[in-house]
Amino acid sequence: MKKILAVLLAAVMVLALAACTKKPVDEEPSSGEDKSNTETAVPAVPADLKVGFIFLHDENSTYDKNFLDAAIAAQKALGLSDEQVMLKKNIPEGSECYEAAAELADAGCDLIFADSFGHEDYMIQAAKEYPDVQFCHATGTKAHTENLANYHNAFASIYEGRFLAGVAAGLKLNQMIENGDFTAEEAKMGYVGAFPYAEVKSGYTSFYLGAKSVCPSVTMEVKYTNSWFDEAKEKEAATALIQDDCKLISQHADSMGAPTACEAANVPNVSYNGSTVSACPNTFIVSSKINWQPYYEYIIKSVINGTEIDKDWCGNIATGSVELTSVNEAAAAPGTAEKLEKVKAQLKAGTLHVFDTSTFTVGGKTLDTYMADVDTDADYTGDTEVISDGYFHESEFRSAPYFDLLIDGITEA
């Protein structure tokens, strides 16, 4: 087994090297005309292929940086030129998004991707106007009910990544309890959330359950900022949580506010969207993130090959879409990396479920049935039974999360 792995790894490295050495050759002509003779492992990219990306902010937001980096990585991996990949940054969630999408379509894009929840209606509007262009939207919920052939949603089972990050948090709490910093009953975590959406609730619940799986006495307090990106508010919320005796902080918001507040107060932090170790060398433990590169490569290849794109695509650990950064040994409890590998293998194999109903209660009761609001309609009523086989089936009936329960042990401020 190890040998096979070694061979595979070597093959990957060779490929990567080959890709690297080829890059300058690829970039120099930059006219994109003499592309035909460059051989790549992927299907030959037509010279007139164009892909457009729409981002809510720019690289100053960790959320958008994650998408931007993945777009550029996918571009390099597939050998596309800069002219073939158009990046539109700072596009607000209004008619500007429609204008941006339509401009990209006018400029000859065959595939257009938008990264923010509020872009959805405008992407649908553009999709109706340009039936020959494929429109893909991250975190949206309407593709499976809208039934447009050229409009698609995508997300990833990030709750698995959050669960793993939660395990790292629980181990850190255990270490601090052992050191006598505080008692097991005082083990309380703080969580800075953006909005009270299912996406955020699903995220913090899985994070909490991860921590609870190794530190059973843990509790958690959640504070919302009501903004995806507000550095001052996020910092303020994290500081308030620390003053409220939270021993460890995590966040689901896009600025560096919470991580830097933790570094200043020397409180361990589990991050999101990517490593914050350079800014927080003493307190950063680990970060979960969605890697969008596999999805980007999938949709670009689909367009090249003329195959259909999934209406509602959900990546996971196995597709490489859900990732953990490397553990910061300076802040994490010893043995964290090994434990994470073990849990990761269990999640991959399906022997462990994040929302196992035997591990949590709601209002003192174990859940055995729950109708979730999967289809977006005007009534906001539950329409799909999501609990079976002893666990809550998150992200299976649509890619965007729909776990929106407040479980015991977590309090919202």
Added chain:
Amino acid sequence: MSKASEKAKEPLFHIAKRPSMPMWKSWLIRIAAIAAALIVCAAIVVMLTDLNPIEVYVSMFNGAFGSKRKIWSLLQNIAILLCISLAVTPAFKMRFWNIGAEGQVLAGCLATAACMILIGDKLPSPVLILIMVIASIAAGALWSVIPAFFKANWNTNETLFTLMMNYVAIQLVSFFITIWENPKGSASIGIINMNSQAGWFPSLFGQKYLINIIIVAVLTVLMYIYLKYSKHGYEIAVVGESENTARYVGMNVKKVIIRTAALSGALCGVAGLLLVAGTDHTMSTETAGGQGFTAIMVSWLAKFNPLLMIFTSFLIVFLEKGASEIAMAFRLNESIADILTGIILFFIIGCEFFVNYQIIFNKKHKEGK
């Protein structure tokens, strides 16, 4: 000793107000300023990015005029900015420092959105749109009459008052967003009446922005006539120059202040209507997008002349469009585009100084007394 100190007192040059300047000369100064700005920008582009500055300017131009859609979108953005600039003009001409345009526009947006959401499916389209027009104008006017009423009666500071009203409007909008949220939990109201399109402005000749552009064009001409030829326009000018003079000649200053502020707010309400019913079909706290403040610059640069504002608002929108095109075409952060916009504006605003004042170099007084 005494001579030395006398010398030190006399600076190298002094600044004096120009008596007047022929038209061609003032425009020569302005054109020179733009040329100088472009040269400085080019130097900065080369220094920071190694790009060819000519290519950068070409792509700026492309961003504004690159395709039919871009031209329409440029005209539409000009229309909105121009509408808000027209709105602030009478108030500023009267020296009523209305910096609450942002909030007045939002009030108009809120009224429009409320009509579309609450009675959108109950009334035929023409009636609905008529109600939306009345509601948005009333809301915008109310939002500026409140500070004007306090100013006229108790001489409160209208700058602070109108500024604070912005925040009230923003909070009201976000309050109603949570009530009308769609889908639930999204903290946005999505596109209003997406399927029925009730309350949406119709497309004219297949162009959905044309109606906005025509409305603002008509308003521009009306505002020009109003300020230049009407009795009201004259009263505004007199109150602006001196309230005491106005009182002395028997004008009702209170009435003029409140009436002008109401007009200013009403036009902002129209801008809100155009934004929600004509283009966005949604509302957020960002719908006005800071244009309530940009409009002040547009109005001031045009010296409160509505016809000149067509050019100044074009300039601002052109720079914005060009800036984001540069960022995309060369994969730069938008900050570089902002830097260039800043430099160009600095030169354009700065050159007005040289149009209005002259620098006189002091001739050295040779010892001859």
